[in-house]
Amino acid sequence: MIDLYVYYKVRDEDADRLAPLVCALQARVIQPGHARLLRRPESRDGMQTWMEVYPDVPESFAAELEAAVAGAGFEGLIEGPRRVEVFTEFPPCA
Template identity: 65%
Template structure:
């Protein structure tokens, strides 16, 4: 499964948050990406963390790492997670 996590970031907090998220991603030990939408609305950026090909226990492990990293004060609202799986191939 692939895990996609998105959230809003105040533009003023983006420079402080980016290195924390990258450190978090390095700590969880799986390949990860950090992206953002190119536009800014009402002073907020939308960021997305992507964790491809992770196991079933990974979302809980990531949540624990996020709590330890103390990202809450730099994120506007909540982190939303979506799980996607590959479509089966046709025979």
């Protein structure tokens, strides 16, 4: 299992339109309450940085998520690419 983090930029004026689309996507692709949508508290140059967090998902989830994003209506609401980062847990230290 992996933890998947997806971050991207959103223009301030598009945030209110995009947020419900991301929440709807998350409800479709994963058990409700299992994903999180975060944003940095500040905007820079009219841009917000958002992060979708999907903890403890199978490695195949990244491809499933990207396929779902293609039809989610995000076009024109995200500035630049969606960047995907994968993290795994270290074995227990003690």
